Amino acid sequence: MVKYVIKRVLYMLLTLLIIITVTFFMMHSIPGDPLASMARNLPEQTRENYYAKYGLDKPAGEQYLIFMENLITEGDLGESIRYPGRSVTDTLLTNSRVSGTTGGLALLFGIAIGVTLGIVAALNKNKWPDYIVMFIAIMGITIPAFVMAALLQYFFTVQFHLLPTTGWGRPENLVLPVIVLSFNTIATYARYVKSNMLEVMNQDYILTAEAKGVTPFNVIKNHVLRNAFLPCITILGGQIASVFTGSFVVERIFSIPGLGFYYISSINDRDYTMILGTTVFFGALFVVAQLLIDIVYGVLDPRMRIKAKD
Amino acid sequence: MKAKRLLSMLLALSMTVGLAACGGGEGGGTAAQTLTTSLNEEPATLDPSRCNDIVGDTIIVNVQEPLIRVEQDEEGNNVPTGAGAESWESNEDGSVWTFHLRDNTWSDGVAVTAQDYVYGIQRILDPEVGSPISFLLMDCIKNGAAVNSGEMPVSELGVRAVDEKTLEITLEGPTPYFLSLAYSKAMYPARQDIAESLGDTYGADAEGLVFSGPFKVTQWVHNSQFVLEKNESYWDSANVGLDSITYLIMGDENSRYNSFENGSLEIVTVGQPEWLDRFNEKDDVTFTEYVTPSIRFHFYNTQDPIFQNENIRKAFTLALDRDDVVETIYHGIMVPAYGWVPQGVSSGETISDYSAEGTAPLTALIDEGNDPKELLLQGMEELGLGSDPSTLDITFSFGGTTQWLRTYGEYLQQVYQETLGVQIQLEFNEWGTFQSLVNSGDYQVGYQVWSIDYNDPMAMLSLFTSNSTAIPTGWANEEYDSLIAQAGVEMDDQARLALYQQAESILVHDDCVVCPVVNETVNRFNYSYIQNLPTNYFAMNNGGMKNVSIQQGS
Numbered sequence: 001m002v003k004y005v006i007k008r009v010l011y012m013l014l015t016l017l018i019i020i021t022v023t024f025f026m027m028h029s030i031p032g033d034p035l036a037s038m039a040r041n042l043p044e045q046t047r048e049n050y051y052a053k054y055g056l057d058k059p060a061g062e063q064y065l066i067f068m069e070n071l072i073t074e075g076d077l078g079e080s081i082r083y084p085g086r087s088v089t090d091t092l093l094t095n096s097r098v099s100g101t102t103g104g105l106a107l108l109f110g111i112a113i114g115v116t117l118g119i120v121a122a123l124n125k126n127k128w129p130d131y132i133v134m135f136i137a138i139m140g141i142t143i144p145a146f147v148m149a150a151l152l153q154y155f156f157t158v159q160f161h162l163l164p165t166t167g168w169g170r171p172e173n174l175v176l177p178v179i180v181l182s183f184n185t186i187a188t189y190a191r192y193v194k195s196n197m198l199e200v201m202n203q204d205y206i207l208t209a210e211a212k213g214v215t216p217f218n219v220i221k222n223h224v225l226r227n228a229f230l231p232c233i234t235i236l237g238g239q240i241a242s243v244f245t246g247s248f249v250v251e252r253i254f255s256i257p258g259l260g261f262y263y264i265s266s267i268n269d270r271d272y273t274m275i276l277g278t279t280v281f282f283g284a285l286f287v288v289a290q291l292l293i294d295i296v297y298g299v300l301d302p303r304m305r306i307k308a309k310d
Numbered sequence: 311m312k313a314k315r316l317l318s319m320l321l322a323l324s325m326t327v328g329l330a331a332c333g334g335g336e337g338g339g340t341a342a343q344t345l346t347t348s349l350n351e352e353p354a355t356l357d358p359s360r361c362n363d364i365v366g367d368t369i370i371v372n373v374q375e376p377l378i379r380v381e382q383d384e385e386g387n388n389v390p391t392g393a394g395a396e397s398w399e400s401n402e403d404g405s406v407w408t409f410h411l412r413d414n415t416w417s418d419g420v421a422v423t424a425q426d427y428v429y430g431i432q433r434i435l436d437p438e439v440g441s442p443i444s445f446l447l448m449d450c451i452k453n454g455a456a457v458n459s460g461e462m463p464v465s466e467l468g469v470r471a472v473d474e475k476t477l478e479i480t481l482e483g484p485t486p487y488f489l490s491l492a493y494s495k496a497m498y499p500a501r502q503d504i505a506e507s508l509g510d511t512y513g514a515d516a517e518g519l520v521f522s523g524p525f526k527v528t529q530w531v532h533n534s535q536f537v538l539e540k541n542e543s544y545w546d547s548a549n550v551g552l553d554s555i556t557y558l559i560m561g562d563e564n565s566r567y568n569s570f571e572n573g574s575l576e577i578v579t580v581g582q583p584e585w586l587d588r589f590n591e592k593d594d595v596t597f598t599e600y601v602t603p604s605i606r607f608h609f610y611n612t613q614d615p616i617f618q619n620e621n622i623r624k625a626f627t628l629a630l631d632r633d634d635v636v637e638t639i640y641h642g643i644m645v646p647a648y649g650w651v652p653q654g655v656s657s658g659e660t661i662s663d664y665s666a667e668g669t670a671p672l673t674a675l676i677d678e679g680n681d682p683k684e685l686l687l688q689g690m691e692e693l694g695l696g697s698d699p700s701t702l703d704i705t706f707s708f709g710g711t712t713q714w715l716r717t718y719g720e721y722l723q724q725v726y727q728e729t730l731g732v733q734i735q736l737e738f739n740e741w742g743t744f745q746s747l748v749n750s751g752d753y754q755v756g757y758q759v760w761s762i763d764y765n766d767p768m769a770m771l772s773l774f775t776s777n778s779t780a781i782p783t784g785w786a787n788e789e790y791d792s793l794i795a796q797a798g799v800e801m802d803d804q805a806r807l808a809l810y811q812q813a814e815s816i817l818v819h820d821d822c823v824v825c826p827v828v829n830e831t832v833n834r835f836n837y838s839y840i841q842n843l844p845t846n847y848f849a850m851n852n853g854g855m856k857n858v859s860i861q862q863g864s
Contacts, residue, residue, distance in 0.1 A: 030742065030743070049440050053440055079510065083352075084354065084355050084357070084510065085355065085508075085512060091532075153565065153568055154568060157572055158572050165572060166574075168534050253564070254565070255558060255560045255562070256534075257532060257534035
């Protein structure tokens with residue numbers, strides 16, 4: 001197990017290195033530069049000074065080495081070019097906390113509701129609770145978040161004055177964004193849990209358990225659910241990473257100072273340091289989450305441990 | 311039935327809460343002097359020398375004291391009023407200006423001195439700072455260009471503190487529009503000790519900054535909100551109406567409308583006709599409409615094999631019916647533009663709106679009555695391109711990929727097809743790519759928006775002199791250059807006006823390098839208990855919220 005984890009960590013670092021390198025050279029290859037839209041009409045000398053300030057006057061290869069050196073020796077991602085004086089690392093840490101709060105709550109809420117609905121649907125296959133759950137699931141997947149957000153915002157804040165329209169910092173600010181963000185999770189988990197449960201319920205060992213006289217409740221609890229949940233953990237990995245990076249659309253509509261904004265704006269602004277920072281951050285979260293999921297898998301599923309030994 | 315009852319209970323509850331909230335305000339008789347409004351995006355910095363966005367200017371004008379502030383008289387006319395400076399005078403030819411400063415105090419109790427203004431101006435031209443607005447002062451203040459290019463030390467700049475309270479600015483020569491620069495974003499004081507101790511992070515956060523204006527920033531949560539509170543150490547603090555202003559940073563248009571509708575925002579600007587109608591029906595709100603000095607225009611690459619011909623450029627300019635553009639594309643929210651200088655720009659003390667003087671150059675061109683299609687055919691003949699417009703290969707470039715731009719592009723396709731018989735191609739790139747294509751001359755005709763930098767036609771007309779790189783059309787005209795150079799030193803308002811008009815006529819009418827389409831407008835609603843909100847662009851942006859207050863008893 002330890003050997004397996006070490007091997008995975010090394011692969012992880014290699015993946016990150018590749019992500020950084022590819023992003024770095026790709027973003028330098030797109031036309032436009034961070035000053036083009038901001039600093040029009042600058043005399044050549046000032047432009048050069050400005051470039052020197054951010055190290056943009058050097059060849060791309062050299063900039064890459066400087067960036068890597070700062071990252072490895074000091075963990076420093078540099079200073080934003082679009083927002084003078086702001087550290088990229090600080091921006092990532094501050095804003096990901098905000099996104100993490102909304103996204104985390106939405107994920108917990110979404111899983112709780114989604115799994116419950118999935119179980120209800122599976123146990124009532126082809127009966128009306130099943131149809132209702134699947135209707136909700138289809139709505140949750142097909143209605144885009146911005147439509148849902150706009151509708152909820154209009155009804156709850158303009159028509160009924162129940163909640164604040166936008167903002168951050170008070171518990172009531174969280175209600176609408178969490179509902180909107182959780183809808184997709186609810187839909188995904190409801191469908192996933194339902195189909196997995198139905199698959200497991202057709203397995204021979206369930207028949208065996210029933211034949212041995214295990215009560216229906218215990219069959220579901222000890223045999224069906226445990227096996228049905230395992231595949232759900234796989235999709236959790238990808239979702240954990242996006243919890244901290246936030247949603248551009250939902251955060252914009254509810255004016256939440258999360259990280260989602262920077263993923264879009266940094267590219268439009270050619271804010272090189274911020275592009276790299278946000279990409280590295282997402283990449284790191286993603287690979288770490290994958291690793292954790294794999295380890296948890298091993299703990300939960302004995303079959304995986306046996307395979308790993310082979 | 312049950313659900314209905316629950317809903318009505320919830321409604322009743324929310325109304326009770328709402329009424330209770332209102333009650334507090336009415337009973338007291340004195341309204342809280344607080345205001346909540348919004349910014350459309352996060353400002354880059356609060357350092358005036360590195361700020362190049364309008365949202366940053368909006369905050370800075372309220373928290374720092376420029377030499378001169380724009381205030382409105384009772385008729386709503388703009389009056390440049392002494393702010394940081396109590397009075398000022400120039401020498402005879404207008405090349406040396408002396409400002410006598412007031413006794414003002416920074417929010418940390420230190421006196422504001424002439425040296426602070428010197429440092430503020432130096433920062434804009436200091437190459438180490440790399441200010442994006444250096445072009446405003448570069449050619450105007452003595453040695454500005456040399457300092458900015460690093461050839462001379464900052465100390466050689468023509469700005470000095472004669473004593474604690476006297477600021478002397480020496481210009482390269484007479485500059486008629488210098489006073490409008492003095493109330494623009496370029497003339498704020500800055501504290502050297504603070505800027506040096508904060509280094510690069512100066513302006514990145516509210517912490518550690520000191521303020522010289524009517525308000526001070528007490529909170530800046532990035533991408534969320536600003537809280538401004540009255541600055542008690544400000545010289546005119548007794549006449550500042552509001553105790554606090556909250557600026558919510560709201561990127562989403564509909565969220566702003568919803569927030570205004572339910573009262574959580576008290577001022578909103580509207581760009582959608584349906585919301586305009588809706589707010590017009592609201593009782594207790596005041597509507598203000600004003601033109602902003604910004605222009606949406608097309609520009610031609612005069613080095614292009616097709617658009618090198620001025621008749622073809624004229625054909626494309628005339629093919630567009632600006633009234634129809636306003637109706638069809640903007641639903642009546644913008645105003646048609648017939649000159650390069652936007653509406654509402656003043657010049658000197660006697661010309662309050664340049665665009666209202668004489669005949670606009672594009673109006674003159676339209677009045678000549680030439681048929682656009684004939685002009686096109688004539689131009690094609692001159693270039694030896696035959697007589698079939700449908701064979702022309704023309705691409706229109708846009709610096710954005712939004713749905714709105716695509717709609718506009720399709721509208722242009724239809725207009726040019728109908729009036730000229732030309733089938734144009736559309737090319738959408740995001741801004742950085744668009745700009746790099748335009749800068750390298752790799753385009754035929756493009757669309758762009760330009761907002762004026764200071765209140766004088768010079769700010770627009772100087773963009774097309776042959777040494778300017780602002781809008782790379784590849785066009786150079788000696789007569790134009792010489793007219794602009796003459797206007798730049800002409801201190802007599804009427805004589806300068808004539809020079810500006812001749813130059814603008816060459817640009818839009820004779821050579822037809824740029825095609826004005828519309829001037830932008832602001833359609834603003836505010837709750838009527840807000841008093842003394844500025845009612846035009848320059849008063850809003852160079853005056854700020856200093857005189858705004860909340861009506862008593864509301």
